[in-house]
Amino acid sequence: MTCPDPADLMQPFSVDIDLQQGLMPNAASHLTRHASDMRGHYADTDALARLIDSGDPLHYEVFEVPVPAQAGQWMYCISTLQPGRVGDEFFMTKGHYHTLAETAEIYLCLRGEGYMLMKTAGGQCAWQAMTRGKMVYVPPYWAHRSVNTHEGEPLVSFCVYPGDAGHNYGNIEREGFPRRVFLRGGEIVIE
Amino acid sequence: MTCPDPADLMQPFSVDIDLQQGLMPNAASHLTRHASDMRGHYADTDALARLIDSGDPLHYEVFEVPVPAQAGQWMYCISTLQPGRVGDEFFMTKGHYHTLAETAEIYLCLRGEGYMLMKTAGGQCAWQAMTRGKMVYVPPYWAHRSVNTHEGEPLVSFCVYPGDAGHNYGNIEREGFPRRVFLRGGEIVIE
Numbered sequence A, B: 001m002t003c004p005d006p007a008d009l010m011q012p013f014s015v016d017i018d019l020q021q022g023l024m025p026n027a028a029s030h031l032t033r034h035a036s037d038m039r040g041h042y043a044d045t046d047a048l049a050r051l052i053d054s055g056d057p058l059h060y061e062v063f064e065v066p067v068p069a070q071a072g073q074w075m076y077c078i079s080t081l082q083p084g085r086v087g088d089e090f091f092m093t094k095g096h097y098h099t100l101a102e103t104a105e106i107y108l109c110l111r112g113e114g115y116m117l118m119k120t121a122g123g124q125c126a127w128q129a130m131t132r133g134k135m136v137y138v139p140p141y142w143a144h145r146s147v148n149t150h151e152g153e154p155l156v157s158f159c160v161y162p163g164d165a166g167h168n169y170g171n172i173e174r175e176g177f178p179r180r181v182f183l184r185g186g187e188i189v190i191e
Helices: A045-053 A170-175 B045-053 B170-175
Strands: A013-016 A029-034 A058-064 A074-081 A105-111 A113-120 A125-131 A134-138 A142-148 A155-162 A181-184 A187-190 B013-016 B029-034 B058-064 B074-081 B105-111 B113-120 B125-131 B134-138 B142-148 B155-162 B181-184 B187-190
Touching (some): A074 A142, A074 B105, A074 B134, A105 A125, A105 B074, A113 A134, A113 A181, A125 B013, A142 A155, B113 B134, B125 B134, B142 B155
Antiparallel strands (some): A074 A155, A105 A134, A105 A155, A113 A125, A113 A142, A181 A187, B029 B058, B074 B155, B105 B134, B105 B155, B113 B125, B113 B142
16 A cells, blocks of 8 residues: 655544534634525525515525545535525525536435435436435435425535535526425425 | 436435434445454453453444445445443454545544544554544545444444445554553543
8 A cells, every 4th residue: 555755644633513503613614695695596586585685594504624625535514504485485505516527425414304406417306305314315417405394493414525526506507406395385395 | 517328327315324323224234343353453352352252242333325336426334333341442443444545534423432543554643532523534544443432322423435445454454553542540541
């Protein structure tokens, strides 16, 4: 087994995660998306405009401690998606492909209830339920977005993806996801 | 973005995990290591022999649902290490390098207390405490072994590593880890 010079070796480290609240207190990167960051994503644009006018609430947060963006390294994050609706449509993340489309991503749901919506560039569509203890495997080539269908709790997930995978938000924003998740007459429906 | 033929695409799936008990009820692969599988790993060989004679208790379990062993895919597992000691030395896993040594691994500790012991082929040594909510990053080129220092609870971790990483148990078995974790006069010590 060959090994780099000891001086070049990356050193082990650890990161504290609040698994219940979905926080990474010492995260080096803390991305927040509010309602105003989600223009173009919801079916009911008027409802989104009203939500933005009435305080522009937080949609979701992503906490990361970046590692080198290289093959062989893993990026990991905590994703915390708030409960709420835009009109009848449940709060969701923007969703993305990976820039290296041939890379998978793992989501371990730690709290809450919802769905992972997925689609391929070729038009295939799939979804998986997310609840505490459910690990969703997003295979290579699938764009993915999470949706929080709980009335009051955040959807908290631990995510792992390759260090060099990158995020491609543009393609899926142009294509859109073929399914949306709504509350219709008290029922959660995927349309 | 190029994409394989739809018929060749891997489909998304999900796996149920008992985050508290450290079980994966529908795991396709369930590896168990008993005391008798751990010969050569503990300092006190007589104590290990007595433990084997007195019922050969379970040391640890690893639950997996394998994915294709390819770059871009992730293997993930639940590792559940029982509490106990061999003489004064706390129960631990065998430890391994990756066959593709340049690949990292992520451990998210879900329950229990212990340490991740790590070493490089060049002789560097490191450790990180493991407690609920602690994510330990094992960088490329580091062999790694977990140790359960709790008196009564299992050490439960969710692990992610590359689909093509592979396990190299032989090198670290020949080299040994330079540090061991003991209970000495009621104190946990790393020697």
